[in-house]
Structure formats: C-alpha cells, structure tokens
Amino acid sequence: xxxxxxxxxxxxxxVEGEGAMEVRLRDGQVEDVKLRIYEPPRxxxxxxxxxxxxxxxxxxxxxxxxxPVAYQMSSIAAMEEACGVEAPQPVRDLRRxxxxxxxxxxxxxxxxxxxxxxxxxxxxxxxxAADHRELVESALRLKKAGNExxxxxxxxxxxxxxxxxxxxxxxxxRAELAPVAEQLKAAREFAxxxxxxxxxxxxxxxxxxxxxxxxxxxxxYAIESGRLASSSGLDIAPAEYEEHFAESHVEHSTxxxxxxxxxxxxxxxGPLARWALxxxxxxxxxxxxxxxxxxxxxxxxxxxxxxxxxxxxLYALDEALRLLDGYEPFEPAAVDVPPRTATGHGWTExxxxxxxxxYRLEADGTIAxxxxxxxxxxxxxxxxxxxYGFVEGHAALPDDELHLRCEQAVRSYDPCISCATHFLxxxxxxx
Amino acid sequence: xxxxxxxxxxxxLWSGFESVVLVDACxxxxxxxxxxxxxxxxxxxxxxxxxxxxxxxxxxxxxxLGRSLGRLPASVQVIAVEGxxxxxxxxxxxxxxxxxxxVAEDLRAGA
Numbered sequence: 127x128x129x130x131x132x133x134x135x136x137x138x139x140x141v142e143g144e145g146a147m148e149v150r151l152r153d154g155q156v157e158d159v160k161l162r163i164y165e166p167p168r169x170x171x172x173x174x175x176x177x178x179x180x181x182x183x184x185x186x187x188x189x190x191x192x193x194p195v196a197y198q199m200s201s202i203a204a205m206e207e208a209c210g211v212e213a214p215q216p217v218r219d220l221r222r223x224x225x226x227x228x229x230x231x232x233x234x235x236x237x238x239x240x241x242x243x244x245x246x247x248x249x250x251x252x253x254x255a256a257d258h259r260e261l262v263e264s265a266l267r268l269k270k271a272g273n274e275x276x277x278x279x280x281x282x283x284x285x286x287x288x289x290x291x292x293x294x295x296x297x298x299x300r301a302e303l304a305p306v307a308e309q310l311k312a313a314r315e316f317a318x319x320x321x322x323x324x325x326x327x328x329x330x331x332x333x334x335x336x337x338x339x340x341x342x343x344x345x346x347y348a349i350e351s352g353r354l355a356s357s358s359g360l361d362i363a364p365a366e367y368e369e370h371f372a373e374s375h376v377e378h379s380t381x382x383x384x385x386x387x388x389x390x391x392x393x394x395x396g397p398l399a400r401w402a403l404x405x406x407x408x409x410x411x412x413x414x415x416x417x418x419x420x421x422x423x424x425x426x427x428x429x430x431x432x433x434x435x436x437x438x439x440l441y442a443l444d445e446a447l448r449l450l451d452g453y454e455p456f457e458p459a460a461v462d463v464p465p466r467t468a469t470g471h472g473w474t475e476x477x478x479x480x481x482x483x484x485y486r487l488e489a490d491g492t493i494a495x496x497x498x499x500x501x502x503x504x505x506x507x508x509x510x511x512x513x514y515g516f517v518e519g520h521a522a523l524p525d526d527e528l529h530l531r532c533e534q535a536v537r538s539y540d541p542c543i544s545c546a547t548h549f550l551x552x553x554x555x556x557x
Numbered sequence: 558x559x560x561x562x563x564x565x566x567x568x569x570l571w572s573g574f575e576s577v578v579l580v581d582a583c584x585x586x587x588x589x590x591x592x593x594x595x596x597x598x599x600x601x602x603x604x605x606x607x608x609x610x611x612x613x614x615x616x617x618x619x620x621x622l623g624r625s626l627g628r629l630p631a632s633v634q635v636i637a638v639e640g641x642x643x644x645x646x647x648x649x650x651x652x653x654x655x656x657x658x659x660v661a662e663d664l665r666a667g668a
C-alpha cells in the first residue's frame with residue numbers, strides 16, 4: 127500500500143506536483159510550519175529554451191489552468207520590451223478587457239467555490255451548493271461571463287489562441303462582443319451584492335502587518351501594466367526587479383521563496399496589496415461597495431481578502447464594460463515585433479498577484495533563457511510566516527478543526543482546492 | 558463536444574442531456590493505455606487518479622457540483638484512459654493513442 131502511494135505521488139508530480147502543509151507543535155507551542163503550494167514554471171523555463179519568441183503566448187498560456195491570460199500578457203510584455211516595441215493603445219485596451227475577463231473568472235471560482243465554503247463550515251463548494259443553490263448558480267453564471275469574455279477575445283475559453291506578440295490575430299467586431307457585454311451587465315448586480323455578502327461572513331480574529339507589493343499605473347487600477355510600488359515606497363521598472371527581489375531555495379519546498387533584498391523580508395502581492403496601494407483608483411461603484419462593506423483602507427486580516435476579491439470582481443466587470451463601450455475593431459490587429467539580441471522584462475497583475483517574466487533572446491528571436499516568477503511563489507514565504515502566527519494563536523484547537531482553519535487561512539492567499547479531495551497533504555505533529 | 562481546463566463549466570455543458578459519456582486521461586497507477594470505466598450514477602467518482610489540479614475543479618468535482626445543483630444528467634459514464642507522459646510536448650504516446658482509438662471505435666459502435 128505504501129509503495130503504491132509513493133508511485134502515485136511521483137506520477138502526480140509530473141501532472142501537477144504536490145501541495146502540503148506540515149505543522150509541528152510541542153507542548154502546545156508551535157515549533158515549525160512548512161508550506162508547499164504547487165508552482166509549475168520551473169520546468170516550463172527549461173522547455174522555453176530554444177523555442178521562438180513568437181511561441182511564448184501559446185506555451186506560457188499552459189502554465190496555469192485558471193490564469194492563462196496572465197502568463198500570456200506578462201510574457202508578451204517582456205518580448206515587446208526586448209524588441210523595443212510599444213503596442214498601440216487599441217491593442218492595450220483590448221488586452222485589458224481580456225484580462226478583466228480572467229480576473230472575473232478566476233476570482234469568482236476562488237471566492238464562491240473555494241473560499242466561501244470554509245467560512246460556512248462546508249468541506250467544499252459542492253457540499254455548499256446543495257444548501258445554497260441560488261448563490262452557487264449565480265456564481266457560476268458570473269464565472270461563465272468571465273470565461274465568455276475570454277473566449278470572444280481570446281478565441282478559446284482556456285489557452286487563448288488569438289493572442290500574439292504585438293497584439294492579436296484578429297480584433298473582434300462590436301457585434302461579436304455585444305452578447306458577452308450583456309452577460310457582464312447581467313452579472314453586475316450579483317457582483318455588487320456579493321461584496322456585502324462576503325463582508326457578512328464570520329471572520330476569524332487575526333491581524334498582521336504586511337509589506338505589500340503591487341503594480342501601480344498613473345491612470346487606472348493596475349492590471350496589465352504599471353511600475354512596481356510597495357508599502358515602503360519602491361517605484362521601479364520591470365528591468366529592475368532582480369535588483370530588489372531575490373529568490374532562494376528552501377529545502378522543504380520545490381518552489382523558491384522570495385524576499386526583498388533590502389530587508390531580507392518576505393512580502394505579499396495580490397488583492398490585499400492592490401487594495402492597500404491602489405484602492406483610490408477603483409471605479410466609484412466598486413469603491414462605494416467596498417466602503418459600505420466596511421473594508422478598511424489597509425486590510426490587515428488576510429481572511430478578509432475574500433471581500434477584496436469580490437470588490438475586484440465588481441471592478442473588473444465595470445472596467446470591461448467601460449472599455450467595451452468605447453471599443454472599435456482595429457486593423458492591423460497586431461504591430462510588427464522584429465526580433466533582436468536582447469533581454470526583455472515584463473510584468474502584470476495576475477488574479478493572485480505580480481507575475482514577472484524575463485527572457486534573453488538571440489538575434490533571430492530564439493529564446494536563450496527564461497525566468498518566470500509567479501505570485502504564489504513570491505508569496506509562499508509570507509504565507510508560511512502568516513500560518514506560523516495563525517497556528518500559534520489556535521494551537522489548542524483539536525487537530526480536525528485546526529486543519530480546517532489552516533486551509534481556510536491558506537485559501538485567503540491561494541485558490542487551492544480542499545484537502546477533502548486528498549490532494550493537499552496536511553500533517554499535524556504534536557510529538 | 559470538447560472541453561479543457563477548469564471543469565466547473567461541465568455543469569452547463571451537459572445541461573439538458575439525458576446521458577453523457579465523458580472521456581478523459583487519468584493517472585491512477587495502471588499501465589499506460591489501460592481503459593478504466595466509471596459510472597457517476599449513484600456515487601462520486603473515485604478521486605484518486607482523476608485529480609487535475611490543486612487549483613481547479615476536476616471531473617469528479619464537477620460531477621458532484623452538478624449533482625448538488627440537481628443538474629446532473631440521468632446517466633454520466635466516465636471513460637478514463639491511463640496516460641503515460643504528462644510533460645510538455647505534442648501528441649499521444651503509442652499505447653495511449655491505441656487505447657483512444659479503441660475507445661472511439663467502441664463509442665461509434667454504440668458500446
């Protein structure tokens with residue numbers, strides 16, 4: 127039996143890799159917390175070597191099943207920087223609409239199907255669905271609107287095929303976009319109510335100080351472009367990322383842990399960071415809903431990230447509709463991006479946070495090497511720290527209860543599926 | 558119809574159908590090319606082998622979601638073909654390709 131289990135774990139390492147959390151307590155005191163959330167990009171970095179720069183949107187889209195657009199957009203930003211090309215405004219606007227679709231789809235899955243069940247005492251989303259049918263049906267419709275927007279612009283619901291370095295293969299017509307605009311409008315009321323609903327959930331009493339890191343754009347709530355900002359005042363361009371941030375290998379995890387070079391401290395990116403650093407740039411309706419829901423200017427309780435995600439869903443709907451309103455199809459659908467020997471850097475705000483790419487290109491555009499730093503990888507060190515603090519305050523809970531609360535805490539940062547499906551390995555060792 | 562990625566949309570895809578046959582790859586530990594058959598008609602699918610991601614609903618979860626919402630077709634049969642290599646690349650490995658061809662043939666013949 128044990129032998130069989132080892133074999134399956136190895137196999138799954140090729141399919142997805144393992145996620146695990148280990149908590150060690152002695153005499154009711156926390157000795158150690160180790161966290162491992164699966165991150166795929168390392169073997170993709172190797173796979174990208176030798177491929178053409180034009181293939182990067184199609185390959186990187188497959189890194190993440192729920193955030194393909196984020197990978198495509200970050201990779202394209204890096205390639206366009208390398209080749210010294212800036213895409214024209216219509217391309218950038220259409221990219222932002224596409225990205226809004228992904229924010230809606232990803233956040234809706236996380237908020238309703240993965241995180242909300244924790245707050246209501248359910249093992250998972252489908253258990254919750256039996257008792258909260260209307261809520262789940264509305265959430266699925268909301269998610270579907272996001273997916274449909276991705277399909278119309280991206281050409282396919284997952285792994286968009288219409289995206290290329292320089293722009294798109296074809297810009298959709300207004301007629302093609304009209305039906306999905308209606309779906310987005312239809313989902314807006316539910317999205318607005320969801321902000322209040324998430325804020326009404328029972329929140330564990332838990333607060334922390336974070337060093338937040340997020341993109342910032344002068345004109346809009348940063349998603350697909352911007353400079354990097356932080357709680358302690360960083361203001362840098364993509365090419366400066368590695369001067370300020372470092373990754374180190376941690377023994378217990380296949381992921382690398384990130385920290386700020388200046389302080390050696392762990393930091394947090396994602397919705398909480400964006401809310402703290404850029405909230406004034408949200409749409410009036412989203413900001414109003416957030417304030418009515420009692421979200422403080424800086425949210426220190428990571429569990430309340432579920433409310434921030436609900437706010438961002440509402441914002442993404444608003445923003446997509448705003449841009450769709452003024453949208454006109456454009457030709458050519460892409461600008462030329464002639465390759466050259468160069469290193470390019472690019473970043474965007476994936477639903478989970480900052481996603482940075484770097485590529486070194488040869489003269490003909492062949493990828494010489496690639497580095498991809500995903501948000502969950504950047505957050506792992508800080509999430510682990512957070513879990514340590516959380517377990518410290520809840521060590522007296524019985525194992526089952528502690529396990530559930532820890533999962534709920536991890537899901538404040540990462541949309542991982544419940545351990546009930548036996549995928550996330552959770553161990554408590556009380557000696 | 559084909560679907561890829563996160564599986565919660567399956568609930569909508571198979572809405573209105575009486576009977577669904579879903580064909581997918583799996584990683585259960587069986588020999589590559591092995592064809593496994595499951596029925597979702599009375600009980601959940603075994604989760605082992607059919608997990609797809611730490612971050613998304615897979616086929617078993619989508620089925621349970623449909624069941625909870627009262628939207629599962631009267632008959633849902635799952636045919637899973639054991640994969641060999643899930644790494645990046647193109648095409649099916651020979652034992653898997655052969656198994657898939659046989660499954661397709663069976664389905665066309667109404668089996």
